[in-house]
Amino acid sequence: MAKINLNNETEYFDVLKEVGNIGAGNASTALAQMLGKRVDVNVPMVRLLDFTEVGGAIGGEEQIMAGIYLQLDGDIKGSMMFLLSKESAKALAGELMGGFGSDESEDLTEMECSALKEIGNIITSSYLNSVSTMTGLKALPSVPSLCVDMAGAILSVPAIEFGMMCDKLLLIENKFSSGADGYLILVPDLDSYDLILSSLET
């Protein structure tokens, strides 16, 4: 039986925020190494959203976003998503490749998509690393999958996974100094939530 109720749990919320903080720090270091320049990350904002607000939580339901999605296995099971606007995605991918494989159009080229998956991979993995270090629990991410579509439609995927256990979605918002806004969503299954939180308590 699950001990926690995600609909009303401010204490756990704070813990996850702290985990988010450390994870974001790790992620920015990884990103800085890739880009070969300094990348700062603001203190992440953690928001607990009602489903009815989820679609519009990131710049409107119809804003075109790029979502990189990974599944988790190991001690912590579930999934994780890194989301950013299409413009930010294009800029970040361009920066990573020094302009190689990019073009003038607004759409993402195949090379850019590939670079984005890698960025998503690194950011989510560094986040998971900090969760693992803090909790002593293993989380193995799958191969990343990319989707460029309306924010509401992309967010429906993690929302549905949250929907299986509660009526809220936990969103971790990171702002990178390069101007790119990124959002992280961690969706552990309910048992994993218990595991994470109980291992943090001791």
Add this chain to the structure above:
Amino acid sequence: MAEIIKVGMADLKVCKAPDALTTLGLGSCVGIALWDTASGVGGLSHIMLPDSTKIKNNSNIYKFADTAIDELIRQLLKLGAVRARLKAKITGGASMFAFQSLNEELQVGKMNVIAVKEKLAKERIPLIAEDTGGSKGRTIVFYPQTGKIRIRKVDCPEYDI
């Protein structure tokens, strides 16, 4: 002035023509539009999961295909629709990510569509049209006056069902 009323995720709204209902960025969720042309009453439900009986935390009736359709019918009748005249159209149920279309268990979109169809059949509401599946999100506007649904996808011209 006709209004366009917004329906969020795990949400449900009913209205009277000439008002219309919209839901933006429908992904793996399913939008269920029911209407009665003669009385001009229509409703739109945006469900996330197929079956309330398979999940412990099921107090939110708007989240599940089975409970949301019951509630939708109830609210439509209250607004003056006639049960025997109700018709249905459904949209959504996409697989947004590539791996979702590989793994049966992860095809929530497809499961949602199947569950909605079963429920509609059980309630004997005829399904007039559907635009489901695929890998793209949809924004829809539903006009209960005629039963028309206008669908918009990224990088596609708009079309009606």
